[in-house]
């Protein structure tokens with residue numbers, strides 16, 4: 472038997488439960504007068520000796536979602552599931568995956584340890600910033616790569632594009648879909664000021680004149696990375712630029728920034744607890760891919 476427990480009102484939990492033909496347990500949640508969070512499983516007896524999938528995502532309101540997810544994991548664990556799987560498409564804090572400046576924590580690693588210690592047996596996530604983060608989970612984890620699906624969608628609009636990673640670390644994110652779809656790929660040399668967060672690019676020999684471009688990234692937050700790279704590629708003579716990203720946080724003026732940097736479309740996966748409505752944005756459904764990966768770990 473399979474039981475699904477969703478983060479309160481997270482649409483993905485219902486979809487997963489229905490596609491897996493599982494029982495979804497209702498969650499009662501409230502906030503105490505002093506601001507502390509409370510959750511209660513409506514039917515805890517449906518957890519015992521069952522495989523349980525907790526479906527959550529860590530954006531928006533990262534801290535609240537992280538803590539409430541931990542409470543759900545603990546509530547489930549207290550009722551003796553035979554296996555506890557956490558499906559968390561977006562892992563917040565994953566970018567702080569090392570000590571960049573002395574005195575910093577490794578936040579990404581801490582989140583992994585919290586999930587493991589709370590009782591998660593298997594962790595499934597989508598395109599985590601760097602797979603090295605998952606080593607801190609110290610258990611079975613699956614990083615579902617979806618850039619091939621995003622690039623496939625972008626190909627509706629472009630002619631034989633070059634797939635570009637906005638920095639060397641993201642090269643695999645570009646090379647995988649490029650190889651799948653028989654496209655050229657390359658990367659840019661990005662620098663980020665660790666204090667101001669500002670992004671700049673070093674010159675690098677890259678032939679994009681007259682070519683359409685798909686920039687592939689994991690996260691669009693302020694839009695600075697994509698806006699800078701799009702501007703640079705268009706200046707080098709690129710024809711059209713489309714962006715494909717797994718997690719579109721798009722904070723503040725991000726969309727305006729992308730629009731004014733000449734980005735034609737923003738192709739996103741639906742990995743967050745919110746959706747942005749804008750003429751530039753198109754979402755790609757990745758639920759079948761998640762089901763495929765879930766089925767493997769459930770078996």
Ligand code: R5P
Pocket residue numbers: 566600637641670688689690691692693694695696697
């Ligand atoms: C950084 O290395 C990530 O892969 C993204 O490129 C970055 O988080 C994007 O942030 P922003 O949109 O604020 O430039």
